[in-house]
Amino acid sequence: MVNVSENALATPRWIALRMVAYAAAFLAFILWLVPYAFHRLGIFVGAQDAVRAWIESTAGPRTILGGLIFVAGLSTYVVSSLWLVIVGKGPFVEFDPPREFVASGPYRWMRNPVAAALLITVLGEAVYVGSVGIAALVILGLPMAHLQVTRVEEPRLRQRFGESYERYCRDVPRWWPRRPRAATNLGGVGTR
Numbered sequence: 405m406v407n408v409s410e411n412a413l414a415t416p417r418w419i420a421l422r423m424v425a426y427a428a429a430f431l432a433f434i435l436w437l438v439p440y441a442f443h444r445l446g447i448f449v450g451a452q453d454a455v456r457a458w459i460e461s462t463a464g465p466r467t468i469l470g471g472l473i474f475v476a477g478l479s480t481y482v483v484s485s486l487w488l489v490i491v492g493k494g495p496f497v498e499f500d501p502p503r504e505f506v507a508s509g510p511y512r513w514m515r516n517p518v519a520a521a522l523l524i525t526v527l528g529e530a531v532y533v534g535s536v537g538i539a540a541l542v543i544l545g546l547p548m549a550h551l552q553v554t555r556v557e558e559p560r561l562r563q564r565f566g567e568s569y570e571r572y573c574r575d576v577p578r579w580w581p582r583r584p585r586a587a588t589n590l591g592g593v594g595t596r
Contacts, residue, residue: 423489434522435478439529442541463534470532477525484510484517505565507572512584515576516557519549553578 487509492502510517523545530538561569575585 439538442537443535474528481521513581
């Protein structure tokens with residue numbers, strides 16, 4: 405077994421390795437395994453004839469739209485995650501969080517771009533495949549993401565970053581992106 409010190413784990417190389425491992429496992433689970441299970445469940449339950457007919461009649465435009473939504477969501481996810489890794493100096497998962505408070509880049513527009521991007525990405529999958537089951541996953545994911553953010557993530561961030569995070573919450577919306585206010589100093593890393 406390799407003995408690695410805490411300082412060594414904070415080096416860019418180790419952060420990058422952990423980030424890649426977390427991202428690969430998480431994305432495989434969230435964007436493949438869970439949607440596949442919900443898609444199969446949707447097929448098993450069966451869509452109404454009108455829904456099935458609409459899905460079949462819109463195959464071309466629907467797949468293009470779904471692909472665009474998927475790419476936009478996944479791109480936002482990647483940029484937001486990398487922003488946390490680079491600016492926050494650590495991986496982007498709750499059990500191995502960034503070391504610095506980040507209130508810049510995509511995090512100036514909204515507090516939860518990673519969670520929102522994942523929901524948008526799964527929505528893109530639902531549209532692309534024309535899956536009622538994956539659409540149900542998106543609908544179930546909305547309140548689950550909100551509960552995770554409000555009951556787990558935000559209390560931990562308040563505890564770790566105190567007044568800086570409180571000020572950030574007052575100035576930056578949780579879910580709906582808004583153009584950053586020019587004069588706002590959010591108190592996090594890279595806020596200007």
